[in-house]
Amino acid sequence: MGESNFWEREVVITELTKGKELMLQLQKHFDPMKQDVYRYLAAEILSSYDKAMSLLNGTALSVALRAVTPPLNPGRGLNPETLVNNEQNFYHSTSSHVDGRVVEGLFPIDGQNQDSLNLLWKMLAPRTEYVEARHGEEVPPEDGFNWRKYGQKLILGAKYPREYFQCVCRHCDATKMVQRIETEPLTFEVTYGESHSCGQENKNQNEELLVAVGTQVGRAAGKLSECYIPEMVTPNNSYKTKYPSDITYDTILQLFSDQPSYIHL
DNA sequence: AGCCTTTGACCAGCG
DNA sequence: TCGCTGGTCAAAGGC
Numbered sequence: 001m002g003e004s005n006f007w008e009r010e011v012v013i014t015e016l017t018k019g020k021e022l023m024l025q026l027q028k029h030f031d032p033m034k035q036d037v038y039r040y041l042a043a044e045i046l047s048s049y050d051k052a053m054s055l056l057n058g059t060a061l062s063v064a065l066r067a068v069t070p071p072l073n074p075g076r077g078l079n080p081e082t083l084v085n086n087e088q089n090f091y092h093s094t095s096s097h098v099d100g101r102v103v104e105g106l107f108p109i110d111g112q113n114q115d116s117l118n119l120l121w122k123m124l125a126p127r128t129e130y131v132e133a134r135h136g137e138e139v140p141p142e143d144g145f146n147w148r149k150y151g152q153k154l155i156l157g158a159k160y161p162r163e164y165f166q167c168v169c170r171h172c173d174a175t176k177m178v179q180r181i182e183t184e185p186l187t188f189e190v191t192y193g194e195s196h197s198c199g200q201e202n203k204n205q206n207e208e209l210l211v212a213v214g215t216q217v218g219r220a221a222g223k224l225s226e227c228y229i230p231e232m233v234t235p236n237n238s239y240k241t242k243y244p245s246d247i248t249y250d251t252i253l254q255l256f257s258d259q260p261s262y263i264h265l
Numbered sequence: 266a267g268c269c270t271t272t273g274a275c276c277a278g279c280g
Numbered sequence: 281t282c283g284c285t286g287g288t289c290a291a292a293g294g295c
Contacts, residue, residue: 149270151288164287168268177287268295275289280282 133186140178140188145196147176158182169198 131140147165154161160180167174175193 148268150290152271153286153288156285162286175287270294271292273289273291276287277285278287279285 127192129190129192130181131188131190133188138186140190143190145174155179160185167196167198169196172196172198174198 131143133139134141146168148168149163150166151164152161153164158179159182163178165176165178166172173194174196177191177193179189179191181187181189
């Protein structure tokens with residue numbers, strides 16, 4: 001990332017800090033009677049963090065974390081347990097400065113690091129989004145990237161086949177899977193695999209990052225003050241982030257109260 | 266000619 | 281060890 005993007009990185013860091021403060025306020029003023037509201041707000045803020053972190057992971061962290069980045073199909077790749085039992089996958093590396101950021105290396109895995117490792121695993125899990133087809137169409141909307149379909153598979157128990165895509169750019173490892181939802185035929189589950197190593201992502205990610213941080217964190221902050229419960233239905237073509245059911249509210253709070261030692265903002 | 270989609274084959278992980 | 285399953289490969293055909 002060039003010097004021209006340095007100020008954008010500063011904005012990202014500033015907004016992430018702001019988001020963290022919002023999260024702390026959320027935690028401070030937590031009211032069990034408004035758990036749904038706060039859960040949603042926490043998810044909104046976390047969504048911004050996920051996006052920002054994933055973008056940053058694409059540059060600095062990806063270097064340090066490449067060894068543990070889960071593959072497109074997590075079930076077949078490394079998992080926290082195997083990492084714990086396979087120390088060679090997790091080295092402690094010295095601190096390094098990448099694009100003006102300090103990135104701590106990973107500590108050797110032992111039982112005490114299991115919680116942090118689980119959080120790391122969640123943060124690195126393949127990004128899954130649900131997208132709705134445009135009105136009158138039965139295909140997912142374009143996501144700003146150019147993809148080439150390289151396979152299709154009928155998954156056991158699924159009504160619709162799963163489609164596999166690669167980035168059209170040569171030497172780019174970006175992949176995605178598209179699965180049409182059986183219960184919602186106009187909704188598609190899109191799972192992104194390896195991140196883009198081509199120029200496409202830089203352009204799109206910078207735009208996405210600024211939009212995400214500038215609007216989502218701000219939007220969440222506004223809703224925080226209003227205790228407003230928004231409708232969970234998004235307009236056509238908008239993206240809804242999927243939150244794994246095993247991520248609890250406590251987990252979200254833990255993300256911010258016990259900031260992982262391997263990331264220094 | 267080049268790029269794309271389709272589709273059956275192949276391969277690797279898992280139980 | 282073997283069968284099942286899902287992800288990828290690669291040949292063939294279309295545009």
